[in-house]
Amino acid sequence: LNLKLEAFYPSEGAGIVRTERNLFLVRPPYRRRDSVSLLEESVDDAVLKHGFFASTAEFRSWEEVIEFLNGEVAKTRQAVGKDIPNEIDIRDTLQLAPPPVLENFISRIEAELINNNSFDRAENLLVAFLNSNASNRADLSRRAAHLLQINKEKKAAVEKSLAEVANGDKRFASLRRHKQVEKTARLAEAIIHRGCIYSSC
Amino acid sequence: MFSADVAVCSAAGIPMPWGGNPVRTEKVLAFVATKRARIRPQRSLKDRLERVSVALVGSRNELSPMINIFTLANDNRASIQEAYDQLLLRLDEADTEPIERFAVWAEATALISLNTKLDVVVELLNQRPYQNIYEWANESARLSSRPVDDLLRERLGPFYLKRITFDDEFENGRSFRYGALNAGGTGALNYGQYCIVLNKPYQLRLVAFVCIPGDSLQICSQNDGSFDVGNLENRVAPQDHAHLLVTTERAQEIPTMDEAGWPTLVASADRNFEVIFLGEIALDAVEEIRLSLQEFEAKWDLTFLNLGEKRSEAERAIVSDFLQLRRAEVDGRVKVEVLA
Numbered sequence: 001l002n003l004k005l006e007a008f009y010p011s012e013g014a015g016i017v018r019t020e021r022n023l024f025l026v027r028p029p030y031r032r033r034d035s036v037s038l039l040e041e042s043v044d045d046a047v048l049k050h051g052f053f054a055s056t057a058e059f060r061s062w063e064e065v066i067e068f069l070n071g072e073v074a075k076t077r078q079a080v081g082k083d084i085p086n087e088i089d090i091r092d093t094l095q096l097a098p099p100p101v102l103e104n105f106i107s108r109i110e111a112e113l114i115n116n117n118s119f120d121r122a123e124n125l126l127v128a129f130l131n132s133n134a135s136n137r138a139d140l141s142r143r144a145a146h147l148l149q150i151n152k153e154k155k156a157a158v159e160k161s162l163a164e165v166a167n168g169d170k171r172f173a174s175l176r177r178h179k180q181v182e183k184t185a186r187l188a189e190a191i192i193h194r195g196c197i198y199s200s201c
Numbered sequence: 202m203f204s205a206d207v208a209v210c211s212a213a214g215i216p217m218p219w220g221g222n223p224v225r226t227e228k229v230l231a232f233v234a235t236k237r238a239r240i241r242p243q244r245s246l247k248d249r250l251e252r253v254s255v256a257l258v259g260s261r262n263e264l265s266p267m268i269n270i271f272t273l274a275n276d277n278r279a280s281i282q283e284a285y286d287q288l289l290l291r292l293d294e295a296d297t298e299p300i301e302r303f304a305v306w307a308e309a310t311a312l313i314s315l316n317t318k319l320d321v322v323v324e325l326l327n328q329r330p331y332q333n334i335y336e337w338a339n340e341s342a343r344l345s346s347r348p349v350d351d352l353l354r355e356r357l358g359p360f361y362l363k364r365i366t367f368d369d370e371f372e373n374g375r376s377f378r379y380g381a382l383n384a385g386g387t388g389a390l391n392y393g394q395y396c397i398v399l400n401k402p403y404q405l406r407l408v409a410f411v412c413i414p415g416d417s418l419q420i421c422s423q424n425d426g427s428f429d430v431g432n433l434e435n436r437v438a439p440q441d442h443a444h445l446l447v448t449t450e451r452a453q454e455i456p457t458m459d460e461a462g463w464p465t466l467v468a469s470a471d472r473n474f475e476v477i478f479l480g481e482i483a484l485d486a487v488e489e490i491r492l493s494l495q496e497f498e499a500k501w502d503l504t505f506l507n508l509g510e511k512r513s514e515a516e517r518a519i520v521s522d523f524l525q526l527r528r529a530e531v532d533g534r535v536k537v538e539v540l541a
């Protein structure tokens with residue numbers, strides 16, 4: 001794969017990348033669905049009018065492109081003394097999010113986290129939600145509390161089944177089904193005693 | 202040596218004093234300077250390489266006086282007014298009324314806007330003035346101890362000559378701010394998802410303002426890669442006549458368009474009226490920040506992905522910037538409008 005970075009905007013990790021057939025604008029979170037196909041003259045516009053940096057860098061994979069663009073964000077911001085936070089403050093974010101966004105967050109906690117067994121992250125977000133000003137909206141607060149309960153139940157159910165797998169002796173299921181466990185155990189002891197698998201020993 | 206200058210001298214019967222020889226007479230220089238106002242030079246980029254390098258070290262060729270685009274615009278007042286008056290005379294009475302109404306509306310509504318990236322908006326919020334590429338290069342040079350020109354070359358790559366050559370055609374070209382007239386909407390979003398709209402008081406304080414029907418670089422670009430800044434000569438308007446320029450340029454479309462669509466006649470995704478002006482832009486010059494609903498949702502999506510999960514530095518940087526903008530909005534420091 002030959003990918004040419006034609007231009008990039010370092011402080012936001014955006015890049016205009018030429019593949020064999022097309023020109024794409026990619027930007028975090030670098031999902032295929034977010035990339036935009038561009039016209040040829042876009043590179044001129046991006047550099048001449050929109051602050052992009054021209055580039056001639058070439059890469060063999062999208063991972064390399066993304067790694068480069070990510071690196072540029074850190075490098076550029078560091079150069080001008082702008083810190084990148086180690087994490088996004090959940091409570092701060094929930095305070096700033098407008099109501100429709102909060103509703104969307106709650107729906108995504110259910111659809112993307114609880115339903116995909118990301119229980120700890122879901123719990124953290126829901127607890128933060130219930131402890132924030134966002135919980136002033138009764139309907140959202142009720143829904144969050146309900147989801148927290150569901151999350152706990154699902155988490156408990158999954159943990160229980162995991163514990164069964166970890167603790168229960170799931171070996172020799174076929175011998176058990178055919179009631180041959182004891183007979184086979186005796187045979188095994190005999191073999192150990194003889195030090196040989198053949199009865200004539 | 203520039204073809205237009207040669208043509209001027211030939212036409213006047215004055216021997217060309219500089220053809221390979223650095224002799225320059227005051228008479229020739231004065232004559233050329235006068236005539237250049239009418240006959241604009243058409244130079245190929247190749248021919249001008251040497252001239253650009255001279256300009257970069259601060260010693261510009263005496264034979265190519267820079268053009269003052271703001272004076273040019275001021276000189277166009279009468280012709281722009283006349284074009285508008287002629288337009289009204291040509292039209293049926295039924296079409297005159299919406300045209301006049303549009304002109305009044307455009308004068309009252311249109312503001313300067315700059316489509317830019319989120320990090321630029323955040324810089325403004327943090328009391329750092331908006332920078333053009335030369336200001337960025339100067340600051341970066343101070344921080345990195347690298348030459349300004351190296352930084353410009355690196356950033357602009359193959360477009361270096363085009364940008365520098367064009368900007369150096371004009372007096373104060375390296376201090377220009379490029380924006381667009383905006384009477385509603387998010388402007389051209391291609392790479393600048395955040396439309397900074399400047400307020401009327403700031404705009405009225407500007408002493409250097411010109412409005413151009415389109416993209417100045419495109420208007421001046423010739424097929425052979427050279428520029429003809431003469432193409433701008435009759436097409437630039439000062440601030441108090443910008444609304445007349447817009448009205449005259451869109452006259453065909455105004456009578457048939459519903460008023461709700463008028464903002465798209467001023468600025469849309471594929472066409473606009475460029476504004477070039479001089480002046481520092483700080484937060485108190487900002488009327489509001491506009492962004493599309495799509496961008497708004499994309500940024501909250503990115504925020505959600507980063508809640509309780511450690512992802513890339515790039516994502517955290519952008520989310521952090523976006524939350525700063527939102528904080529400024531919640532605190533009442535800036536108005537943010539999300540447009541569907």
